[in-house]
Amino acid sequence: ETGVTQSPTHLIKTRGQQVTLRCSSQSGHNTVSWYQQALGQGPQFIFQYYREEENGRGNFPPRFSGLQFPNYSSELNVNALELDDSALYLCASSPALTGGYTFGSGTRLTVV
Amino acid sequence: DAKTTQPPSMDCAEGRAANLPCNHSTISGNEYVYWYRQIHSQGPQYIIHGLKNNETNEMASLIITEDRKSSTLILPHATLRDTAVYYCIVRVANLGSGTYKYIFGTGTRLKVLA
Numbered sequence: 568e569t570g571v572t573q574s575p576t577h578l579i580k581t582r583g584q585q586v587t588l589r590c591s592s593q594s595g596h597n598t599v600s601w602y603q604q605a606l607g608q609g610p611q612f613i614f615q616y617y618r619e620e621e622n623g624r625g626n627f628p629p630r631f632s633g634l635q636f637p638n639y640s641s642e643l644n645v646n647a648l649e650l651d652d653s654a655l656y657l658c659a660s661s662p663a664l665t666g667g668y669t670f671g672s673g674t675r676l677t678v679v
Numbered sequence: 680d681a682k683t684t685q686p687p688s689m690d691c692a693e694g695r696a697a698n699l700p701c702n703h704s705t706i707s708g709n710e711y712v713y714w715y716r717q718i719h720s721q722g723p724q725y726i727i728h729g730l731k732n733n734e735t736n737e738m739a740s741l742i743i744t745e746d747r748k749s750s751t752l753i754l755p756h757a758t759l760r761d762t763a764v765y766y767c768i769v770r771v772a773n774l775g776s777g778t779y780k781y782i783f784g785t786g787t788r789l790k791v792l793a
Contacts, residue, residue, distance in 0.1 A: 571722070600780065609766055609783030610723070615773065623773030623780055657722055668781065670715075670722030 569594055571660050571671035579677045580648050588643040588674045590658030599641040600668060601633060602657040610657055616641055645676075653678045682706060682769040683784035690790050691761075697754040699787050701767030704748040711770040712743060713781065714752045716763040723766060726752065757791045764788050 572591045580586050592599050598617045602610035612625035616635035630646040639660070645652055655675050659668035684702040691697040703712060711730050715723035727734055727741045729750070734741045740753040754761055764786040770779050 598778070602781075602783075604720075607785075609785050610781075612780040612782070615778055615780060617778060623778045625780065655720055659722075667725070667728075669725065672722045673720070675720075 571596075571658055571669050573656075573658050573671040573674050575674060576672070577675045577677075579679060582648055582650060582678055584648050585644065585646045586648060586676060588645075588656050588658075588676070590641045590643070590660075590671060592639045592641065592658075592660030593669050596660035596662050596669070597639050598661040598663065599635055599639065600659045600661075601641070601643045602659065603627070604655040604657060604673070605651075606654070613643070648678045650678050652676065682710075682771070682782045683767045685765075685767050685784050685787045687785065688788040688790070690792055691754075691757045693759060693791050693793050694756055697752075697757040697761065697789060697791070699752040699754075699765050699767075699789065700749065701751070701784075702749045703767070703769055706747055706769055708747075709772075712741070712750050713768040713770055714739070714741065714765065715768060716761075716765045717786070718763040726765075728770075757789075759791050759793060762789060762791045 574589045600615040601613040604610040613627050615623040619635045632644045634642045655673040657673045659670045661668045713728040714726040717723045729741045743750045766786045768781045
């Protein structure tokens with residue numbers, strides 16, 4: 568049984584650029600959530616995908632968007648990057664809508 | 680909109696029980712409490728969860744007070760590898776969608792001392 572895998576592991580972008588982060592959910596998991604974790608803070612919920620549709624969103628602006636594919640993998644897209652977007656981005660998958668999430672190791676994004 | 684409060688740090692001697700407290704005084708009746716831990720900015724690792732009954736698994740025990748306003752995670756015999764940030768989390772419904780999200784607090788940094 569493979570876990571949740573995220574790519575890339577590290578990324579450096581310039582302010583104003585766009586970035587796409589990728590997540591492969593654990594086998595059998597159809598629900599994916601994305602979290603942002605700033606240094607020294609707990610993860611903050613960005614949004615959740617189920618059956619290829621967004622069905623829950625935290626307090627993040629529209630420039631944070633995502634996709635879920637038929638194989639349940641997912642992407643997080645961030646447009647017009649700001650310095651404060653520098654963080655660890657975590658993907659988590661679950662076999663159901665009710666939680667019990669398995670987290671990936673994250674993508675460390677640095678915006679300069 | 681954090682729903683949990685935890686002490687920022689704790690120390691525990693190796694081999695002793697580590698008791699990590701969490702306050703969640705605004706928790707609603709159908710909201711579960713989850714515990715995860717995070718080592719060196721890796722992804723959080725699931726430990727245990729519960730609603731109102733005490734729970735135990737191979738990693739830990741979870742004691743939830745009768746009024747559900749607080750809980751304690753117990754690692755019965757802490758080892759050096761248990762050094763991590765421990766998060767007490769409330770699972771909250773995403774309104775209108777039938778789905779759920781985790782609300783993390785800032786966690787407790789547990790240091791197990793040799």
